[in-house]
Amino acid sequence: MVTLEQPALQNAETVWRFRNDVATRRELGWRPISYGDCLAWIADCVSGKIDQILFLVRDDKIGDVGFVMFDDDTLTGVRQIRVSIGPAFRGKGYGQQAIKLATTIGETELPQTVNRRLIANVRAENYKAVFAFESAGYVEVQSFVGPDKIEYLEFEYKQT
Numbered sequence: 001m002v003t004l005e006q007p008a009l010q011n012a013e014t015v016w017r018f019r020n021d022v023a024t025r026r027e028l029g030w031r032p033i034s035y036g037d038c039l040a041w042i043a044d045c046v047s048g049k050i051d052q053i054l055f056l057v058r059d060d061k062i063g064d065v066g067f068v069m070f071d072d073d074t075l076t077g078v079r080q081i082r083v084s085i086g087p088a089f090r091g092k093g094y095g096q097q098a099i100k101l102a103t104t105i106g107e108t109e110l111p112q113t114v115n116r117r118l119i120a121n122v123r124a125e126n127y128k129a130v131f132a133f134e135s136a137g138y139v140e141v142q143s144f145v146g147p148d149k150i151e152y153l154e155f156e157y158k159q160t
C-alpha cells in the first residue's frame, strides 16, 4: 500500500537524496542543495514557516520511494504540485499514485488557495510526468517557454 507521510527530521537524508537526484533537478529546475539547507527546508515546511507542504511517498513493503509537494503562491492564489520518484522506483506506478493521493489531500484536507487552482508545470518532453498527471485528472491548459528556453506544459486539476 502506498501512503503519503509528512517527513520528520530523521527522514532528511532520504528527502535530500530524492531532491538532489539529477533528473528531478533537471525537470524541476532546481539547483543542488546541501544537507544542512535540506534540513532547514524540511523544518520550514513542517512548521508552516513557508507555504510549501511536503509528503514522503511510502510503500509499506519497501519504504520511502519519493516525495510530492505543494507550493502555494499566496499572491496569485495558485497551488503548484511537484513530484519526484527515486530513480530505482520509476515506471512502477508510484508517480501516478502519489499525484492522485496528494491531489485528494489538496482538494479535501488542506485550506484552499484564493482562486482554487491546482496546477503542475511539466517539461513537454517529460512523457511519464504528462501521463501521470493526465491519469490523475489533470488537463493541459497552456504551454509556455520557460526562462531556460524549454517548452513547458501547464496542467490543471479538473474535478470530474
Ligand SMILES: CC(C)(COP(=O)(O)OP(=O)(O)OC[C@H]1O[C@@H](n2cnc3c(N)ncnc32)[C@H](O)[C@@H]1OP(=O)(O)O)[C@@H](O)C(=O)NCCC(=O)NCCS
Pocket: 023, 024, 027, 028, 081, 082, 083, 084, 085, 086, 089, 090, 091, 092, 093, 094, 095, 096, 097, 120, 121, 122, 123, 126, 127, 128, 129, 131, 132, 135
Ligand atoms: C515523472 C515521474 C514523477 C513519474 O513517476 P513514475 O513513478 O516513474 O511514473 P509511473 O510509473 O506512475 O508512470 C506514469 C505514466 O508513464 C507511463 N510509463 C511509465 N514508464 C513508461 C515507459 N517506459 N514508456 C512509456 N510509458 C511509460 C505509465 O504507463 C504511466 O502512464 P499511464 O498513467 O497512462 O498508465 C518520475 O519519473 C520522476 O520523479 N521524474 C523526475 C521528476 C519529474 O519529472 N517530476 C515531474 C515534474 S513535477
